[in-house]
Amino acid sequence: MFNLNPDxxxxxxxxxxxxxxxxxxxxxxxxxxxxxxxxxxxxxGHINIKVYTDRSDHDRGVGTATILFKIGRSGYRSLKYYLGPSNLHTVYEAEIMGELLGSELLCQE
Incomplete structure (x- = not known):
């Protein structure tokens, strides 16, 4: 009926x-x-560094972005990554990549 291939x-x-x-x-x-x-x-008032991540599947493309703020320093540092089309990638993958980008920003501090 739906012509699905399990492979x-x-x-x-x-x-x-x-x-x-x-x-x-x-x-x-x-x-x-x-x-x-x-x-x-x-x-x-309690921590020195804040890291935020976000990910999305928008216009059939999956990507992620991460931003790091250090208290007492003006500006921010950020990284972003485009995984590819949403028929090949998931938001779950983008979530993991966002965590990796956040880890990279922290390692650079």
Missing amino acids: HIETIQSIHHHPTWTPTFQTSIKPDKEAASWDDDYWD
């Missing part, structure tokens, strides 16, 4: 953990822009 279907493995597993880090996703801005301002 052309990509299988993406899911990530799973033992039910008692707890991460060694804390994730905090704020409910709105104002809360996120307040939280961001709060951390300005």
Whole structure:
């Protein structure tokens, strides 16, 4: 009916953990822009470096960008990377690449 070829279907493995597993880090996703801005301002007084990443699949292309701010230094440093067309790449890949770019910026500090 759909003329699908199993050889052309990509299988993406899911990530799973033992039910008692707890991460060694804390994730905090704020409910709105104002809360996120307040939280961001709060951390300005507690850390020296902030790294942000973003990724997208836009106009059938997948890419990522990373930016690093160092408190007390004007300006910022950034890296971006275009993975390629979205029929060959996923936003998940772009997310991983964004983390790698962030690691590179941190290593250069």
